[in-house]
Amino acid sequence: MVQITQRLAPPLATLPPRFHGGLLRLAQAALPLLLRLRLRPWLPAGISAITVHNALTLAHLYHQFQRGEGRFMVAFRHGEVDDPLCVAHLFSRTLPRVARSAGIPLTPPFHVHGLYDRGMTLWGGRWLGWFLSHLGAIAIHRGKRRDLEGIRTARLYGRSGQFPLAIAPEGATNGHSGRVSPLEPGAAQLGFWCAEDLAKGGTPQPVWILPLGIQYRYPHPPWRRIDRLLARLEQDCGLVPTLPIAPGFPDGENWPDRLWPRLLALGDHLLGQVETFYGRCYPQIFTPLVPDRHLPLATQLEKRLHHWQDGALRVAEQHFDLKSEGTIIDRCRRLEEAGWQQIYRSDLPPLDQLNPVDRGLGDWLAQESALHLHHMRLVESFVAVTADYIPQDPSPERFAEMALLLLDGVERLKGRKMPARPRLGWREAVLTLGDPINVSDRLPDYLSHRTAAKAAIAQLTTDLQQSLEALLPGSSPAGYKD
Structure with missing residues (x-):
């Protein structure tokens, strides 16, 4: 469950450099x-x-x-x-x-x-x-x-x-x-x-x-730790976890061939879950993209991912009355600032001078803003995911990076405010x-x-x-x- 505990806060103070x-x-x-x-x-x-x-x-x-x-x-x-x-x-x-x-x-x-x-x-x-x-x-x-x-x-x-x-x-x-x-x-x-x-x-x-x-x-390529991390993500997403590869399996070229299909299947399942959620909760804004079965699965996932990212950002932009213009990063920056303006308020007296009702209304607005910023944070977790990153170089580094990016998104969906990344080696x-x-x-x-x-x-x-x-x-x- 996503937990939003944000309350009304004073404006962010400046932090001038004071070298020591x-x-x-x-x-x-x-x-x-x-x-x-x-x-x-x-x-x-x-x-x-x-x-x-x-x-x-x-x-x-x-x-x-x-x-x-x-x-x-x-x-x-x-x-x-x-x-x-x-x-x-x-x-x-x-x-x-x-x-x-x-x-x-x-x-x-x-x-x-x-x-x-x-x-x-x-x-x-x-x-x-x-x-x-x-x-x-x-x-x-x-x-x-x-x-x-x-x-x-x-x-x-x-x-x-x-x-x-x-x-x-x-x-x-x-x-x-x-x-x-x-x-x-x-x-x-x-x-x-x-x-x-x-x-x-x-x-x-x-x-x-x-x-x-x-x-x-x-x-020392951490293939076995990547294997265990994928099993953990499969379990969190409701998939049947793949049994760990036997200890005697050599740390050689077959690891990418075994892990890549699992990574694709995990991405397909997770993306389907968020597409279903947004299609059900925000049907006036988001409609899941029909996959083109003539394309490779990795390419299909990338197209669906970009379509979902646009829809998730439009959900937040509608709340803050922002136009859907510019790149994904530009839109994330505008949303972040719009949310902060409603949380870290510079248009109010000091918080200790507010009456309880005004303070409660301010907290309410801050919580709503933080909740809608969650859409943007989720998009940020997957902004660098592309279909060709691993196929171009199926190295343990790239497998680890992609698995950790998926972990960030899953942890956010589970309600973790600060996703905890495991160290793979x-x-x-x-x-x-x-x-x-x-x-x-x-x-x-x-x-x-x-x-x-x-x-x-x-x-x-x-x-x-x-x-x-x-x-x-x-x-x-x-x-x-x-």
């Missing part, structure tokens, strides 16, 4: 433990090793940054919640070691001003906001059209911050190490603002965007730095007129997307391993 060097040193000292244990010491999980390729590029840019000869931001892939820890490791561990080996003089501390979604503190707790702000991170109200405070802070730190910026241009995790979601234009816009502000201030420095690809690999992180993209060279086009500025932002975003995608298929043979 002592907290940074403490966090960096604890980083290796966090990477290996992930706060779950009783599980064989975590990141056992990090390999970095082309780290010398970062060392040269950081050297120029510290000498006042250029500014840059790191645009990193954001497939998993572990990515920020890997970025922290890159700057706090790999960067100084590579710089020393190459004879590049750098001055500690080695750090970045990370941009994060203000909503993170809603599920992570108030301590997370305090922690991130004192690490110098910048909160951005992701769904808000005009987050003036967050934009001003990010722009200020872009041109004059103590450290480079670090931004995830995808905007949110997609659960895939091998596929980049469509990028949002924020990274490109920040790059142009930085170059523009430096030029107007009489200190023109080159501004760079440094692409960073992040992938995770299982050194030790992983190795591979970080690959791409070629820096010079933003300053594109500034004349950006400044020429408004239409050209939009085109320049779009082109820079496209180039960054291609750079990040080029970092995913493989890495250069030479790398720095920790």
